[in-house]
Every structure is written in C-alpha cells, then in structure tokens.
Amino acid sequence: MKVAGRSALVTGASGGLGQAIARRLASCGAKLVLSGRRADVLEELASELGATVFAADLSDADSVRELAAAHEDIDILIANAGLPASGRLESFTEEQIDRALLVNLRAPMMLAHALAPKMVARGAGHIVLMSSLSGKAPAAGSSVYSATKFGLRGFAGALRAELHGTGVGVSAIFPGFIRDAGMFEDANVKLPRGTGTKAPEHVAKATLRAIEQNKGEIDVAPIALKLGATISGIAPELAATVTRKAGGDEIAAQFEAGQLDKR
C-alpha cells in the first residue's frame, strides 16, 4: 500500500520514535491523526505537519475504544505507543505490571480488533505494531517489557496470517537501541563499547517500508545486535551467558534507574 493520500493513526506520536514516523509519513503524503497523552506536544507537531490530534490514555479501555470509534475509516494503524517497563520483576508493583500490559499489549490488540474489520471490508489497510529486539531476545531487567514485546510479535505474526488475502497487511518492527530521541536516549544508559545504535529516522524508514512493501517483520539495529537476537532465538542459554558475561546486569540496572519515571 502506498501511503500517499492514505489516512494513518500514529499512537505514541508525542514520543521520540512516533515523531520521526509521523514526519516521514507526512512527507510521503499521508493524512495523519496523532495520538498520545501530551496534547500540547501533539498540537505543536500537528500544526507543523497539517495533522489532527486525538489525545488518549491507552491504559484506559474506554479511551482506546473512543480513539478507535472516532477513526473507523483509517487506512493505516501505527501502534507505536509504549512504556519502557524496565527493571527486575520484584521492583514492580502489580499496578505497574498492569499498566505495561495495558499500554504496550492490550491497547494495540484492541485498536487492531476494532479497526481491522473495517479495513478488510474496504479490501485495503495496514497495521504496524512497534515491538523491540526485547521482543526477540530476553535479558535480565526486561521481564515485564519483554513479555509485552514478545506478545506483540506473536500477535502480529498470527494476525498477519489471519488477514492473508484480505488486502490488509500486518507488520512488526523490532528496534534495537535508538539514539537521539526516545526512551533509550532519555534513559542516559552507557552501553558497552562497540554496541551500535540506530536513529529514529531509521525506524521511520522501516515503518514506511513495512507498509509499502508489506513486510512481516523488520529489525532496526546494527548487524551484530540482529545476529544476537537471532542466536537468542536458536540458542537462548548461550545468548543469556554471553549477555551476562558482557555486563548485562549492570546495563539492566542503568535502564531501571533511567526509566523508573516512565512506569
């Protein structure tokens, strides 16, 4: 599906990756609806891009329903909103676990559930689900986050199979560490020397490619990280040992400290 002239709903559009995705889609001629909680940030971006704004707290089921009901005719859904939910399991309250599941997993599922049938009826549409390499490779300090991102991967692949032949595509994107803006940049984590990063624009470009070429899955990370995620899928114990020896626990502690305020 070409995005020019199509309508697209971007959740998490007030965040680092969402802003880059919105700019990219707008530059290709999409008509955008921007969502997030921070209406002031969304309004500023919307006036730059000629988009409209629909603020919603995605941890609230009624708000998710209202967002979907107001955009039944949307051609493209980019379910990008998410919170980092980093830290060891025992450091979470039950309420924080719930919020991570609601925002990162239930909201994308509810939006897809509400919007996909309308896309199918029109014979065209695309749904992009923003996962993470943490949705392919688990590590200490990401039990809650990984649960949501592995969940999104499974949801995306299965929904893609269900919608095969309907004209509606489903894609999952798996960013690694993204510099310059977004939840990794905000956390101020010092990665081991040589660990590569990508920019928000790379995620935006991958999102566009996912829609226009109907790709099932796209990793957005340097080759070494992609390889690590692949090995984790084939030999999880080996990957876990290598990650531990490379200082995984220390990095996990940095993420927990740097992202506590986003739980």
Ligand SMILES: NC(=O)c1ccc[n+]([C@@H]2O[C@H](COP(=O)([O-])OP(=O)(O)OC[C@H]3O[C@@H](n4cnc5c(N)ncnc54)[C@H](OP(=O)(O)O)[C@@H]3O)[C@@H](O)[C@H]2O)c1
């Ligand atoms: N940055 C990375 O390195 C990286 C790597 C892998 C995957 N990802 C994924 O990429 C996506 C975007 O992340 P980012 O880096 O752009 O993070 P970010 O800058 O922290 O932005 C997160 C976005 O999610 C929205 N959000 C959070 N809680 C919400 C809620 N309760 N209701 C509605 N919206 C909510 C935020 O909007 P408000 O604050 O306005 O509510 C914001 O727009 C996430 O799904 C993340 O897991 C990021």
